[in-house]
Amino acid sequence: MKDSFQQFCDTLNRRQFIKNASMGLGAVALNSMAQPLQASSEPDFQIPSKAKRVIFLFMAGGPSQLDLFDPKPDLESRHGQPLPKEISKGQRVTTMTRGKEQVVCASVFKFAPQGKSGLVMSELLPHLSTVADDLCLIKSTYTSAINHDPAKTFFCTGSEMPGKASMGAWLSYGLGTLNKDLPDFVVLTSAFWSGKVNVQALYSRLWGTGFLPTQHQGVAFQSVGDPVLFLSNPAGVDRKSRRKMLDFVAKVNAEQEIVTGDPEIQTSIAQQEMAFRMQMSVPELTDLSKESKATLDLYGPEVEEVGSFARNCLLARRMAERDVRFVQLFHRGWDHHAQLPDNLKGQTQDVDQPIAGLLKDLKQRGLLDDTLVVFAGEFGRTTYAQGMKEEDRFDYGRDHHPLCFTTWMAGGGIKGGISYGETDEFCYNIAKNPVHVRDLHATMMHQLGIDHNKLIFPYQGLDQKLTGVEKAHVVKKILS
Numbered sequence: 514m515k516d517s518f519q520q521f522c523d524t525l526n527r528r529q530f531i532k533n534a535s536m537g538l539g540a541v542a543l544n545s546m547a548q549p550l551q552a553s554s555e556p557d558f559q560i561p562s563k564a565k566r567v568i569f570l571f572m573a574g575g576p577s578q579l580d581l582f583d584p585k586p587d588l589e590s591r592h593g594q595p596l597p598k599e600i601s602k603g604q605r606v607t608t609m610t611r612g613k614e615q616v617v618c619a620s621v622f623k624f625a626p627q628g629k630s631g632l633v634m635s636e637l638l639p640h641l642s643t644v645a646d647d648l649c650l651i652k653s654t655y656t657s658a659i660n661h662d663p664a665k666t667f668f669c670t671g672s673e674m675p676g677k678a679s680m681g682a683w684l685s686y687g688l689g690t691l692n693k694d695l696p697d698f699v700v701l702t703s704a705f706w707s708g709k710v711n712v713q714a715l716y717s718r719l720w721g722t723g724f725l726p727t728q729h730q731g732v733a734f735q736s737v738g739d740p741v742l743f744l745s746n747p748a749g750v751d752r753k754s755r756r757k758m759l760d761f762v763a764k765v766n767a768e769q770e771i772v773t774g775d776p777e778i779q780t781s782i783a784q785q786e787m788a789f790r791m792q793m794s795v796p797e798l799t800d801l802s803k804e805s806k807a808t809l810d811l812y813g814p815e816v817e818e819v820g821s822f823a824r825n826c827l828l829a830r831r832m833a834e835r836d837v838r839f840v841q842l843f844h845r846g847w848d849h850h851a852q853l854p855d856n857l858k859g860q861t862q863d864v865d866q867p868i869a870g871l872l873k874d875l876k877q878r879g880l881l882d883d884t885l886v887v888f889a890g891e892f893g894r895t896t897y898a899q900g901m902k903e904e905d906r907f908d909y910g911r912d913h914h915p916l917c918f919t920t921w922m923a924g925g926g927i928k929g930g931i932s933y934g935e936t937d938e939f940c941y942n943i944a945k946n947p948v949h950v951r952d953l954h955a956t957m958m959h960q961l962g963i964d965h966n967k968l969i970f971p972y973q974g975l976d977q978k979l980t981g982v983e984k985a986h987v988v989k990k991i992l993s
Contacts (some may be wrong), residue, residue: 653775653934708846893918
């Protein structure tokens, strides 16, 4: 009996040793992942890069490409007519449109060529039009989801199903940090927006880590109060006392890791240390008092409003200066099923000058060359109308349209002043050079020096990737 018991104890000891050893190696790997990668030890997923960081401007709700970037003047003669069935092809529509007549709706807005490149843009974008020569309009973007939540989830994580790692988390995991005093991945959400109807919810899983170590998740800055929750020390606790407390907690956590082998303990230690450093770095980051009036004027009057999209754009530039790897700005209010002209005017007034200001500011500081700026919503809008009234051309809406829409990129080794891809005469189907959202992901990663097929994470028996299991392509014709 004693021999059997001793054998059982020895087996447990061996298992614990193997577990601790493997977890210890995992912790070493995790710790090294948080350091900047050196050229002499590049992993096999790395390739030459053009960009160091990304600013992703996400217009939640789905902007209308027909009214902003992809004009179809011939629709004027077809306005009010049924959409031809050879165009709609019986393709999937939302429940809001199913069974209803699809009536063509021409845009009420004027378009004109802009810049030396002659990119055609809407009158709603007078400021963005001044930087047209820096933009690459991708008019043939398409996606798989037709409803907001799965479409947003897909754009942000590469999967319609919740639980996968987000874009910024993948980049943090793969490339490590460039600034040890700030998070690799920061999320900024507008506190207010002009669109007051059909405002879609945002969820923390859109910037979460899924199966990746949690230290790579996005840090969402608050629009009021402390930029990061619990950043300030409690009353009566000074920085020296906080340091002593963290040292003690880290010691206890390290002892617990030896016992349990839980790799998340290392993550917890790293996050606590980051929070301590952020107590110094974040207040300096968010203090705009030293910005010149000329710089503030670039972003427009709302830059003075805490939580505005304009202020967030300026913060994004400051983060780019400080080498935050991935900054994602969310601006809601683009889901225009009714009164689109009025609502779209408001939304573009929110973002037009701030985005143009961001691009100009990055460029004048020499940051645009290695900062990739991306503009997108989760899908586009239909050529057929919702609730259109004959007596009022300004009273129409458009439904969700995943089959073709416009996104754009600028900087970071992307050709400026070009339009890539084409849609048909109704802006309903792609006519040339389709670009799936996963192709955008692959291109973004390529510019950052990552082979999207090789940056993987084994999970549940599958080598997980941002671009998933289906074929994704780098859009090489838009690269400079």
